[in-house]
Amino acid sequence: MAMTEEIRLQPGDALVVVDVQRDFLPGGALAVPEGDAVVPVLNAWIARFAAAGLPIAATRDWHPADHCSFLAQGGPWPPHCVIDTPGAAFSPDLDLPATATIVSKGTRQDDAGYSEFEGTPLHRQFQRLGVRRVFVGGLATDYCVLNTVLDALRLGYEVRLLTAGVRAVEVQPGDGARAIATMRAAGAVALGD
Ligand code: VGL
Numbered sequence: 001m002a003m004t005e006e007i008r009l010q011p012g013d014a015l016v017v018v019d020v021q022r023d024f025l026p027g028g029a030l031a032v033p034e035g036d037a038v039v040p041v042l043n044a045w046i047a048r049f050a051a052a053g054l055p056i057a058a059t060r061d062w063h064p065a066d067h068c069s070f071l072a073q074g075g076p077w078p079p080h081c082v083i084d085t086p087g088a089a090f091s092p093d094l095d096l097p098a099t100a101t102i103v104s105k106g107t108r109q110d111d112a113g114y115s116e117f118e119g120t121p122l123h124r125q126f127q128r129l130g131v132r133r134v135f136v137g138g139l140a141t142d143y144c145v146l147n148t149v150l151d152a153l154r155l156g157y158e159v160r161l162l163t164a165g166v167r168a169v170e171v172q173p174g175d176g177a178r179a180i181a182t183m184r185a186a187g188a189v190a191l192g193d
């Protein structure tokens with residue numbers, strides 16, 4: 001946690017907690033290996049952002065039961081994060097303050113987007129709040145974290161990737177490391193463990 005201490009938060013910073021939902025945790029429908037390891041790390045960041053009065057967005061994968069990314073529709077994934085099911089709930093161990101903004105994505109049948117900025121009000125909300133730098137952690141490194149970070153950079157935000165607070169699905173071994181390399185090459189600054 002040394003790096004966590006060294007970073008000085010400032011006005012214009014916001015935290016984005018990506019998809020820390022039961023279905024992505026061990027035992028879930030689309031379990032990310034060690035997905036639960038991100039929870040204490042992100043709880044520490046949530047506490048820091050909350051204490052500083054800075055914005056916190058908690059995103060969630062929020063799919064209709066016939067979503068295009070599910071196997072039955074020819075997609076790559078087993079059904080997961082179906083709207084209003086227990087698997088779509090945030091981890092019960094995630095300490096989200098009542099002030100956190102909840103952002104739902106993938107809510108339309110044909111909306112496969114893996115970015116939290118795609119088809120959501122997140123960019124508008126951040127613009128209204130004067131957000132310039134986003135700190136991103138959560139699940140999964142190689143899908144929603146990757147695409148959210150790349151979109152954030154394209155939209156002009158500075159990005160700090162909370163490397164201790166992300167875990168990868170790893171459909172192919174090495175996908176997580178490759179995703180981190182891609183995010184860094186695009187301009188994200190990785191904060192160490
Ligand atoms: C995600 C696979 C399918 C993610 C969402 O949140 O990274 N991955 N749907």
Ligand code: ZN
Nearest residue numbers: 061069081106
């Ligand atoms: Zn999904």
